[in-house]
Amino acid sequence: MTRLVALALSLALLASAAQAGEVLADGPLLSRAGDYPVGVRVLTLTNPGQPDLMASDLMAGTIARRDRVLPVTVWYPAAKPAADAAKAEYRRPGPTPAAPDVPYKTGAAYADAKPVRGQHFPLVVLSHGYRNWATSFSDLAENLASKGYVVASIEHRDLEPSALPVPQLSFATVLITRVADQRFVLDALQKQAGEGPLKDVYDPANAALVGYSMGGFGALTTMGAGLDPQGPLYGLVPHALLKPFTTLDPSFAAGAPKGVKALVAFAPWGGSPPLRAWSAQGLAAVTTPSLLIVGDQDDVSGYDQGVSWLYAGLTRADRYLLTYENARHNIALNGVTPEQANDFQAIERHEEPVWRRDRILAINSHFLTAFLDAKLKGDAAHGAYLAAPTQKASDGAWPLAQGASVGGQFAGPDDKTTAGYWPGFQRRWALGLQLRHDTASTQNQ
Template identity: 55%
Template sequence: MRRVGRAVALILALAVAAGAGWYLSPKPAAPLAPPFAASALSDAPALAARGPHKVGVMDVSLINPDQPNLLGINPVTRSIPRADRKLDLLVWYPASLSPGQEEKTQYSFTTPVVADIPTGNLPPTLSVDGRAARDATPDRQGGPWPLVVFSHGFRNFAAGYTQMAENLASKGYVVVSIEHRDAETGPLMPLELSFGNTVATRAADQRFVIAELSRRAGAAGDPLSGLLDPTRIGLMGYSMGGFGALVTMGAGFDPKGPLYPLVPGGLLDKDVAGSDSLRAAIPAGVKALVAFAPWGGGSRLRAWSPEGLAAVTVPSLFIVGDQDDVSGFADGVKWVHDQMTGSDRRLLIYQGARHNVAGDPTPPQLSHYFQFVERYEEPVWRRDRILAINTHFITAFLDTHLKGSANAGAYLQVPTPKAGDGVWNADKPVGAAMAVPADPATAGYWPGFQRRWALGLEMHHTAATTAQ
């Protein structure tokens, strides 16, 4: 049975490893006329542009002491050691720049290993450009700012989502991306062990980071003191990060499900559906959940029961491609969405997209290798278009639930579930005309989108129906 379990876990891990990662920020576009601000694409929806704040970025390191370490399991006794777990964070925030200081930085990380590309053919490290001022003075004038915590996919990197993070920081958020340090596989590190450790640690990492940042927000002399608001938190995750975010917010594991017995040592016991330990661990400050293509819903290795998912009560936004072949769509992300009956939830669907609906573009140094393009890009959708649409809807969603903005909420009220079914007043010119929520002439079209350009998308809204 152990051999069968390991084989299933290996297949699972190989599938998840095909997901997206980290990328390079493109050069900013020239300034555009209103309603766009500088650096927005000319075809970007209304809320995609950067906001009014300058952006700073700092590195913060945390240590979560005495954590179980599945990677060190004894192959004979099956005992699991404990060790301190280091979590490095990238923190973006509204900043006050000193004279001559620019929003310019570089994010560096190790080039990932791809089995069929000799490592000697690739640079050992990559450095990508960002639009943030390193260690700039935090702007606390309008704060404390809402906090957004982001959790990456399996074997991805914290610096793989910089464009979205910088954009949100420019709009008055403190954005934190966790470096989970998933173990790279090789002769001494079986893939199923690396993936199993990710299953066991994602939610624990997220909870610890949220708790520690919330503590530091009120700690005198701490760089984060007074900068972030621990009562207004958005939790975001991609793929395995989304899996962890669901557990963090109360989606308890199904002990009779196929995933549960594959993680040894009782490491998932504390997060079983309905347990007191799970309920006690839900962070009270989280008021919004964004899940990009979250893994864990597929029937073959399903993590949750419908009852476990119904326990999530925070408002949620799911973003997924209807051709997702890693997390699955109908038997995967949509199934998870449909079972979360305790949450007021929205489902944004990219028609024709697979799994890579989050993250920055492929670095140009790697773009001539299909192995990397397949890992990070979409076969149908432009990457910059996906980023612009994601940012538009995430801004509307977070501004609604973390800032109480009724104006932002209007952009979530799409008149048709399928964007292509929208109707625009024929008298309106094509040009740069954009549907406006308060304009009766464009009331039948997705607000914030240009005429003819709201296409290939679906947005479904389902109110909570389960009493909690």
Template identity: 45%
Template sequence: MTHSLLRTIPVSLLLAGLVSCAGAPEPPETMAAQTQRPVAARAPSSPGIDAPELARLGTYAVGVSEEVMVLPERPILTIEGVASGQLERMERRLPVRIWYPAQTAAGAEATRYPYTLRRPGVADMELLTPGIARKDAPPATGGRFPLVFVSHGYGGWSASMSYLTENLASKGYVVAAIDHLDRPPGGKTNASLDFANVLIDRSRDQREAISQLLSAASETKSGWAALIDPGAVGLIGYSMGGYGALTTAGADIDPESPTVRLIPASGRKLPFEAPGPDVSGSIKALVAIAPWGGQPANRTWSAASLGRIRAPVLMIDGDQDDVVDYRRGVRGIFDALTSERHLLVFRGARHNVGNNPAPPDFEGPFSTWEFFADPIWRGDRMNAINQHFITAFLDLNLKGDASRRPYLSPATERSEDGVWTQSPGAQVSGATAGDGQPRYWRGFQARSATGLDLEHRSAGSSEPR
């Protein structure tokens, strides 16, 4: 069975530019000089020229703090413990990065995020993601901001979605992303036990971490924690992070689910005995990107359980996702939800719709490339579209910005069915659709809204709007 996942991470970018002009061709040495124009790597959080409107960075500088979150002691499945029936208990210490609106720090260098990708059977790969955040920059003043908690997919890490975390922080959000340590070192576990521990731990990690962040917000008068508005909390989960997020938001796991049978018998009660504090009432917006757990072979929740989620939901996936089964899994979750919900679909895309894109200079085996990238869609293009729609969704539901609703409810569900009105012979200017283009997808440039579907259902409705 394929579990997931991920694509990662821009390291460097080299732009080759050819400049042509009328008349005779330029001398070879001149042309050669013009094809070698190195351009500094752009952070994934800073979208390109073809990005839709709301993908653009906000007005805040961004700070980042690296912390270690100590979660209460809990059982862990190890090879020895499963064999003996005596499960080991241990304190859970997880790295977490917090991005936040900051004061401009003149002269401070932007952060880069290193990570060593280790996969069985292939050489380790050193990744270095450029960022825009300044480490421990002074927090912005003058108000509080919504908290957004981000949970990565299986085998991911805290900066594997930095395209989104930094981007949101620049728009006035405090964003926390935990490193769940899905593949712990030390040789105490194996691949099947690692995945079983993820099934047990993902939602509990989210619940305990969110609870600690909200406690810090109420107890702290300075630093990034003092920026958090505890009444405006969003939760974003990708793949296994999405599995956890749906559970954390109120969908209890079905004890008879095939998912539970993936856990060794000695640990099958763990998701139910100590699930962590109930924070579902605090979550005012939920983003589930290619969430694991809806596919028939591993159906995790009953329809009634999914119907108990009260937060508005934005789901995102590719319609060719064969990891979580888009048609029977993701759509099944969407159909069972009863809160207001949107489903954004990348037509032709598979599972890798949630992480930073692959390095443009990637050199490695296909199995590692496939771990990163989608075979059809450009990673940076998907990132920008996610930034656009997630910004609209969070602004609407966490900040109460009603002007964002038209971005989430376009005139047509299928992007190509939108109509851009212009005079014959007029040139495309790069302007994005607004009030003057009511039949086109709002925020997209002319001819750029393609390959997408966006479905919207009102709370309590099982029918498209």
């Protein structure tokens, strides 16, 4: 058996284990799925009159507008499904707007299952990165939904640049749609909480916004970090189409979503030169408790002058920075399917050269559960798993006699014998991670 065939089989086994809801043996404690079966359905939301660069005459300064149709995939706690209930078949957009969606993965959720009503679960809105898609975060979304969250992932339908006569219009469109899409979807879901197929399922006033890469760029801006009108990014988009997302527009700050109590940004783009999107003043406008997650070798969003710079600038937000040592940019997606195991281009877009995908997803689920449970559910016990005793996981200490073993025991937040070790991790297994925490500054408030 060749190594490549073995890799393909290994990935297939890991995927099937995740879909069956099995516990990852070396995953941190809070990564384990919750007790709820998970349902999934697609809502279609339409934002009227949005700029359409493809139909515009940019030379003449004529900006066309059209209604922007946004499919939103929603995972939610469901009633116990029937024995013959079908699992969801996830699809990704085709290579062009006219091409049909492509099936790529069977999920663990049940399509159109009956939701659990009346408990008003917290709402999590998820925004993907450039040229990703809504269900490329299905593993994380299913995990959160099983724990009592309603997770709504926006299908932004980014234009494939290779299919355009002017490829640059693809990225320019992303810049003018991410924030508008996020603010519109949050507003629409909050207004629809008392109607439709998800009536009385989620609490519109108790929400979180999660973004990856360009979704993280959008999330920071959505929550108040107005783009710098003097910065290098502003001039990339013609005819002041970014102006509504800057402090030049007096309605921008007033339009920040209400009821969003937590912000999570995976590898958010926009902090690194030469296209730095915000000024320090813009970042300081964000007051939402925030968790940023990044690899210290991120060669897309940048680390020292990228995400770390963003983190330092969020001075008025209580904030955490979780760093994967030796990871690049692909720290949030599901990963490749077994069919893509021999496709390096797919691996390069969705996998990490050092980290195991199943372990990244487990660590993400662990920390998001701790953070969201603390901020949206008031769960101080789970919030205690954010209190790492050392910034670098490798500096943690869990003394043990020579030859002794604790097996699969997890370090506990209130366990004196494991007080020097990262809570929620097994001995010797908290490695390759860093966690910073800074409280909000009261200056200039």
